[in-house]
Amino acid sequence: MDTEAKVVKTFSRFACQYDQYNQIQRLVASDLLSLLPLQCSFGMILDIGCGSGELYRQIEQKKIGFKTFYGLDLSDKMLSLHPNGENIIKLQRDFNQKDALCGVPLAHNTLILSSSALQWCQNLDALLKQLSLYSHTVFFAIFTSGTFKTLHQTAGICSPILSLEEVMQSIQKYYYGNFSLKHYQLTFDSVEAMFRYIKMSGVSGGKQQITIQQTKKVLKEYPLDYLEFEVIFFKGEGVCL
Numbered sequence: 001m002d003t004e005a006k007v008v009k010t011f012s013r014f015a016c017q018y019d020q021y022n023q024i025q026r027l028v029a030s031d032l033l034s035l036l037p038l039q040c041s042f043g044m045i046l047d048i049g050c051g052s053g054e055l056y057r058q059i060e061q062k063k064i065g066f067k068t069f070y071g072l073d074l075s076d077k078m079l080s081l082h083p084n085g086e087n088i089i090k091l092q093r094d095f096n097q098k099d100a101l102c103g104v105p106l107a108h109n110t111l112i113l114s115s116s117a118l119q120w121c122q123n124l125d126a127l128l129k130q131l132s133l134y135s136h137t138v139f140f141a142i143f144t145s146g147t148f149k150t151l152h153q154t155a156g157i158c159s160p161i162l163s164l165e166e167v168m169q170s171i172q173k174y175y176y177g178n179f180s181l182k183h184y185q186l187t188f189d190s191v192e193a194m195f196r197y198i199k200m201s202g203v204s205g206g207k208q209q210i211t212i213q214q215t216k217k218v219l220k221e222y223p224l225d226y227l228e229f230e231v232i233f234f235k236g237e238g239v240c241l
């Protein structure tokens with residue numbers, strides 16, 4: 001099974017429990033929306049990798065105005081948990097495909113958001129290039145390779161997701177704006193509970209990078225009682241090419 005299929009399978013498999021295990025993604029979504037100007041209103045919002053609708057719910061709570069909300073996600077199970085509404089259009093699409101945005105009426109005043117999803121993008125460059133063609137306002141929160149840093153070090157493996165530098169390089173090609181980096185920690189009673197969280201939250205993307213031997217080593221030697229998360233935030237405008 002390829003990586004993308006594994007990511008979607010994992011999110012679909014644990015979709016029902018996702019809302020119990022998405023503490024960090026919820027915080028990240030809230031931190032992302034706090035970057036938006038106060039009392040703003042938009043014609044259209046596109047949420048890439050919208051999942052079960054964390055951004056949508058928080059947008060409603062914050063009373064951010066919009067006419068139409070497009071939620072794009074590959075997992076039908078996650079999309080089925082997303083709120084419905086007359087002004088909500090759900091798109092079951094793969095953001096790794098060239099035609100992911102086909103038929104989406106992107107316009108100059110479209111607000112493009114993505115929270116905790118683009119770390120699974122196989123060609124971030126290509127997606128950002130497509131998006132930036134319309135010079136939209138974008139707000140991204142993307143997990144980077146410092147996530148689970150000590151766990152990866154203890155197991156002796158490399159992070160499966162892009163580094164901070166790689167994400168920044170891609171974004172800077174197509175957008176100008178501001179970056180900020182945040183680190184989060186989630187505390188656990190045991191390393192077993194930590195592994196359970198990793199499985200249920202889908203943050204590993206279902207990548208079975210870790211062998212039984214490596215798991216045993218982490219169980220024995222992991223020096224922290226928390227997991228580390230590293231997230232890069234970006235707010236900016238498309239560079240007209």
Ligand SMILES: C[S@@+](CC[C@H](N)C(=O)[O-])C[C@H]1O[C@@H](n2cnc3c(N)ncnc32)[C@H](O)[C@@H]1O
Pocket residue numbers: 004007008011012022025026029048049050051052053054055072073074075078093094095096114115116117120202
């Ligand atoms: C960690 S969840 C984040 C969901 C939501 N944005 C939030 O903040 O809670 C990542 C989402 O990305 C979606 N995803 C992963 N790979 C994808 C792909 N290739 N195309 C579209 N969606 C994808 C998953 O199905 C999942 O719903």
